[in-house]
Structure formats: structure tokens, C-alpha cells
Amino acid sequence: MPPLANRSAGKPCYNSSFPLGRAVCKLMSIVDAGLADAATIAKYEPVIGLEVHVQLKTNTKIFSASSHEFGNAPNTQTDPVVLGLPGALPVLNRKAVALAVRASLALDCRVNRYSQFARKNYFYPDLPKGYQISQYDKPLAERGLLDIDVNGTRKRIGITRLHMEEDAGKTVHDGFSDSQRYSYVDLNRAGAPLCEIVSEPDIRSSEEAVAYLNELKLIVQFSGASDCDMEKGQLRCDANVSIRPRGQKEFGTRCEIKNVNSFRYVKQAIEYEIARQAALLEAGGTVIQETRLFNTATGATAGMRGKEEAHDYRYFPEPDLPPLIVSDAWQQEIRGAMPELPPAKRRRFVAEYGLSEYDARVLTLTKAAADYFEAAAQASSRPKTAANWVQGELMGALNAAGKKIEDSPIAAEELAALIKLIHDGSLSGKLAKEVFAKMFAGGKSAAEIVAAEGLQQISDTGELEAIIADLLAKSPQQVAQYRGGKTGVIGFFVGGVMRATRGQANPKLVNELLKKALDG
């Protein structure tokens, strides 16, 4: 990573690195009672609250005009505000507010007309100003909710608050020749706009936690507030976990688990933490309120200890920014432009297209899939067939090809054309799959492929009758068997007709005509 100074002309005297200070994150376990077994765990009820950071989909940072695009050369997306240069001042990005309001409304939060930014003070090299501009006692939005389905049961999870804040930069501890002594900082991400969504402690299992995260991610994605691409760090999660003996009203002492960046790890981390705390309580110990890090390699959590962690953030209102006012009119405008969200879309797919709950859920996993399905359903007027084809053949082929539905080589209207050919009897299901494969590979329409390869289903009675007559004449032995009562040999004749027509004969018609000819 080049030194900051070389990256931004005219910005003098940058130090590119800082002493590593291994003392920052000393990992150690205080008391270790191991992990509890299933029977012990069952005696306790977990209480879980989640804090989710979502990066808002803006072009520029929350308080300045630099881009926060992912994956660019380190320290190329900076300016006096991002670098925390003396005299620089933040200016709030209006689009970021609009997107945060969108996310708030999508999560059924009440948007506060008046909210305020506050400074969260702490020292770390990836935090250039020595404070993070966040919101504290007057957040943007409060009291939201979200429904999850786990094991066929619907459950409502409360959302305490949604507030806006700036992201920090990234500290890189490894990969440099002097990594033993120094760490490096990349400030491209510093100042990226985030909203933090804090749930009520309503979650009671790791499954519920994952269901909550999936639903939250889906709703925020559909709202357009964020792409929630976890690989780019656009959605990050901290989990607060405590347990209490079943039946007890009071909450136990909670631990906050940080550094969990996939839903699978959230599940693992929560389960580990439940088992750890259960073992601890069972052994007569007490849970210490602390921040713990999840280790993806071991699947375990470990306490972060060190005096740097005894934080007093000394929050106070940010004097550089006036209070944030979201007028009713603006809120209404954002609400009016809100796209249909997954819960409503699912309900509508069930009601309007007669889909099962399951199909409706699968088809609303991404906005692109839902849009694709709906276009195919409408163009074909066969929503159930469209649902089956989208979920089955199309998703399968896309997965195999490593493609997203947005990049499907078959447009929804073309799939609809194929579905129509099936329903009007022009193509058998089996042939349709062949045609689909060719469409997927070649980008030609169903009609073109059918015409080019002469794949139309033969439903011409006269043509089929001639083939049948010929077959019967060549197979006197089987005819005799059939007429002697062994009607099962009809399969032999069906196969013969299909072979003769290269599979294009309409099977239903073949059966009818065969019976007519044989039964005479």
C-alpha cells in the first residue's frame, strides 16, 4: 500500500503506518467452563438482540463528496473531510438521509421529524477525527418491526431504532514487509454512509436470528436503500446474546459478539455463545458483560480484554451539524415512492397468482427473481407453470452457469413463449426442456429453435394413424398379445410411435389412436 502522501497530491506530511500496538486486542478468556451439552442448554432460554450495519447506496460519502466504491486502490477516495484535516467540516449527504428514511419506513419505523448527530469519541487509527459522527439520544427512526417465519410459526421482532452514522476506515495488520512492527490504514471506506438497525431483544434462537437477518436484508434490498452485499461489507452484524433459566423473567448478563460477517457465522457464534454461557452458569459461574470476537477458524468466541476496551465514548451533540429535520412532506414523498416490499409481494403472489407460500417466498428472494417471475407469469397467463419453470429449470441452469437472474440469457417474455407452446400442445414437457436448454445456451427464441429443428409436436391424426397402421402391420405377434388380453404391451406400441416420430408425437393423442386401432 503506498503512503497516503503519494496518493493525494498536495496533502503533505502523511505517515503511512502506525506502530502495531499488539496490546490493542489482547485475546484472553477469563473463566473457561467449556461448552454445555444439549440437555443443559435446553434448561435455558437464549435472549438475543442484533445490531445490523447497512451501507447506504449513495455515490458519495455521508459527509463529503468522495466516492466510497468498493475495491479501489487504498486511500484514493479521500478529501479533507475524510482525512480529518484541520479545519474540515462535515456536510450531510441528502441522498443518504433519503435512503435511511426509506429503510426506516420499509422496516415500519416511525421517522423522527427531528433527529440529531452526535460525536462518539474514541481513538483508533482508522478513525481520522478521533470521533465517529453518529446519532445517539435522538436517532432518525424508532419503533419498527419485522415478521419472521421459523418452523411454520410467524413471529414479530421489534426494531428499537435506526440511526445514521459514518463508517470507519480499514486497518490492515498483515501482508506488508514490516507488518511485524506496523499496521496500515486504508481510508477509502471511512465516511461511507451507514444506518445501524438495532433490534429489540426479542430473538430466542440462532434460527430466529438468521431468519431475522434474512428478512431484514431482503426488505432493505427491496427498499433500494442498500444492496446489502456482504462480500463488500455492505451488511455487518453484531449479536448481543444472554441466556436465562426457562421461566425466569429477568434477562441474564449479555455479551456482544462482533466481527460476524456472514449469516452462517452468526448462527455458529450464537450457538457457541449459548453453550458457553450455559456451561458457565451450570458450573456456578457468572457471565461477564463484555465484547467478544468470533473466530471463523475455530467457530468460537473469545473475550476482548484490555483497557482500551473500557470505553467511555463521551457522546455529545455534533456542533458542526444542525439538527436533522425530516419534514412530513419529505417523508410522504419517500413513502409514496417506496417499491413493493417482500411481505406484501409474497401475499400478492399467493392471492393473485395462486402460488403456494413456499413458492411465493422462493420467488421473492431477490427483486430480480420476483420481477422475472411476474413478467413471465403475465406474458404466459400461466403463473403456476411460470413459477415452476423459474424455480426449476431456470434457477438450476443459472446456478450451474454461475449466473444471476438479472443476467439470464432467456428473457422472461421468451420463457413465457415457451410456456405457451407447452400449454397449446405444441411441445411436450420433455421436448420443452430440450428447447429450454438450447435457448439458454444459444440465446434463440423457442419458436426459432422449434422451427429450425422441426421439433413441433405431431398432433396430426392422419399422420399418426398412418404410422400406427404401419407399426401394427409389422408387429402381428404383439397385436395378438394385446388382443389376447395383455393390454400392457401398449407401451411397446407407444415406444414404437415415438421412435418413428423422434419423440415428437403428442403422447396423449398417440394413446388414444393406438387404443382405437387395437381395440378396433
Added chain:
Amino acid sequence: MDNYRELTIDSIREGLKNKRFSARELAQEGLRTARAENASSGVFLSFCEEKALRDAGAVDRKLAVGEEVGALAGVPTAVKDVIMTEGLKTTCASRMLENYVASYSATAVKAIEAAGAVIVGKTNCDEFAMGSSNENSAFYPVRNPAAPDRVPGGSSGGSAAAVAAGHTPIALGSDTGGSIRQPASFCGTVGVMPTYGRVSRFGLVAFASSLDHIGPFSRTVKDSATLLGAIAGRDPNDSTSAAVPAPDYAAALQADVAGLRVGVPKEYFAEGLQAEVGAKIEAGIEKLQSLGCEIVAVSLPHTEYAVAGYYLICTAEASSNLARYDGARYSRRSERSETLADMYRNSRAEGFGAEVTRRIILGTYVLSAGYYDAYYRKAQQVRALIARDFASAFEKVDAIVGPVSPFPAFKIGEKAGDPLQMYLADIYTITASLAGIAGMSVPCGKSSEGLPIGMQILTNHFREQTMFNLGHSFEQAGGFCG
């Protein structure tokens, strides 16, 4: 150029027009006088001769071809070293930023440059603008041009002294709790703290964000009006700058102030005010009365809480604003650090002076869990009460007049050992800072020892015009000479 030290913006405009001198000659003369005396005066921390001559040359070329020039064309200007000037060192008079070169210019600097001002150097001040005597500069103190054994006041002591000594006719300073008005009073110049939000703070190194202002120094009221006119206005880079139209104060200047109601707060003439200062202010008030102003007794009952409230708020904000000087990027880094915690500790211990350190510690304490309500929140309540005091006073009067400082310039070293006494002396200036209103110091005579004494004129939010009119008529009537 024999009258260089008496030049004003108007006389410079006239002289350039009549080709009595060129902008280049003005810049050279300003640099010459300032440089020649700097070893003893300590007024400047750095000079920018190359840039000054380049900028002056540009003004001369424009004049030569008859091109339109700005209101400050060719005017040598000094800028306090807490204001960003692209390509020039901006040290905040601190070891922490000893070698820091600004990568961008403050909005106010861009504005004066656009108006044709020629910046000749950066002026000394108290470190990070924290202090009332300029003794907190990490480099050297400034001597008062009126009495070299005395302080020029602070924190903008260098800017006040530059103008008082005649190195530049105008200067930019910054005022958080009196840092323009008090040194103006000590040095015998005009010094203006505009309404909070009147001038962009973008590029002003933050000390206490909710209290910081950039403002002018000059020898005449009209020059301050011209300079403020050039820097006032909404700035998209400063969310706290106000979208209130900025009038041309100098053009609108009126010497007729008859009928204006001038309030005199009884709390400003109580115990602690040196008799000689009180007498000069009272004479000044009589002068205003003789100009037709109606003098009205007013009360600002919460004044006694102002010092405590101010020092809680400004230190709290400072503790956060100065966190960025951590040794990680552009600020001084201690070389004797093996761990991150050491780097922070050593860099800050080496980089910050005693007063800055004291304020960071106090501010950190004020914001700490368990103390916030007792200190910071309480201080905000005091602030609201003081603002209310002024609001009700301004229902009755157009302006408020009183002292700037309880005493004239004191001797270097005289009060350095007693920070609390220094804080208490800010009483008359910090009230206006807390209320966010406009304030100005104008000279109103000298003490028996020949030390300048300043009179403070305060007006309500965005009523700078009234303030300038009062100051201007006072000046025209000979009030500056007492």
C-alpha cells in the same frame, strides 16, 4: 512610502488608482516592516513573500489593463495561523503542527483573495487559539506594539499587533470567547466577532465548534466593515453558516446614529472592573449619548455564570476537536513509540502545550459518563439562559455597550501562573460568544500608562450594520482617542 503604516483600504484604492504606489510595492513594504521587527515583536510565525508578490503582481496587471478589481485589491493582509492557507504552513502556533502545510484554503481566505487581498504572512497566536495573552504560542510570545513589555492579548494577538503596528491595514483573526475583541482592545485596533454563522468556519482549525468565528481586525471601522462584507455569507461547506443575505456593510455605513437605543448592562460595571477602564467606557457612552443615542440601563442577570458555562462547553468541544492530532497521519508523531497507545500518548504529550493539555483534560472530564449531566448539560442550560438575557435586552435596545476586558494589557509573565484569573477576565466577551450575537471592540482612549482601552459594542444576531454604524460614528466623533 512614508505613510504606509497609516494606509486604509480606501487610501490604498485611491493610491493604486492614482499610481502613487503599486500593489507590489505595498506588499514589499508590508513584508519589510514586519520582517524587520519580527525578531523583537514576534507578530508573525511565517511570511509568504513569493505568493504575496505574485498576488500583488496580478492586481497590478489587472489595474494596468483597466480590469475590474475587488474591494480588497492590493491590501496587504495578515492571517492568523489557525486559518488554512493552501500551500502555506498553518501551525496553530503548536509543536503538533509545526511543519504542517495546508492542502486547501479556508473559505474566508478564498473570499479575501478573490477580493484582491494580498496575504503577506501568518500571525502568531495562542496555541490552537487557547489563551488570552498570546503567551501560549509554542514558538514565541507577541509583544504589544503600544508597550513591548506587555502582552497583545489573545488568542489573536499576532493579528491585532500586525494591524496596530501598521504591518498590514487589515488582518483575519478568530474569536471563540473574545480572541478578536480582547487583543483589539489591548492593541488599540478595531476587532469584530460577527454573528455565529455569518462567516464560514470551513478551514478554521476548530477549537470549540459552536463558538468559533473568523473575523476582521483593522484600524478603522469602515475597513472592518469592508473586510466582513468580503467574507460574510452562506458556505455550502459549513452547515452552520447562515443563509442570511450579507449586505455591503461599508457602502451602507452611516454616521448618523441619533435615536438608536444603547443598553448599558449593570453587571458589566460591577466589582472587578478596573476604575480607569470603567471611566473610559463611561466617557465613551457619554460620547454616544452626545451623538443622539438614547442610553438605557439593561440587565444581563446570568452573566455571573458565563465563565463557568463557557469553559465547560469550550473545553468539552476542544477535547473532541483536538483528538485528530494523534500522530497517525499528518500531525507530529513521537519517534519513541513502540505501541499504538505509546504513539498516542507520546505524540500528544510532546505536541501539545500546557494550556491545550489542561483544556483537553478538563473537557474530557466534563463529557465523561456520570459527569455529563452535572457539567456539560448544565453549561448548555446556562448558555440558553444567557442567550435569553440578551434576547430580552434586545427587545429594549438596538445595541449594548460595555468594556471588553476588566483591565488593559498586562505585563508578559504577569498572569501566566494563574489560569483561573485569566479565565475570569474573559467575562465581558464570552457572554456574547455564548449567545452567538455580534460584537466589536473599538478603541476608546488610553490608560494613564498609555495603554489602549477598548469599548465593546454588541448587537443582536445579524445586526452587524447597526454595530458598524455606532462604531463608525464614534470614530468620526473622535471617540477612538478617548
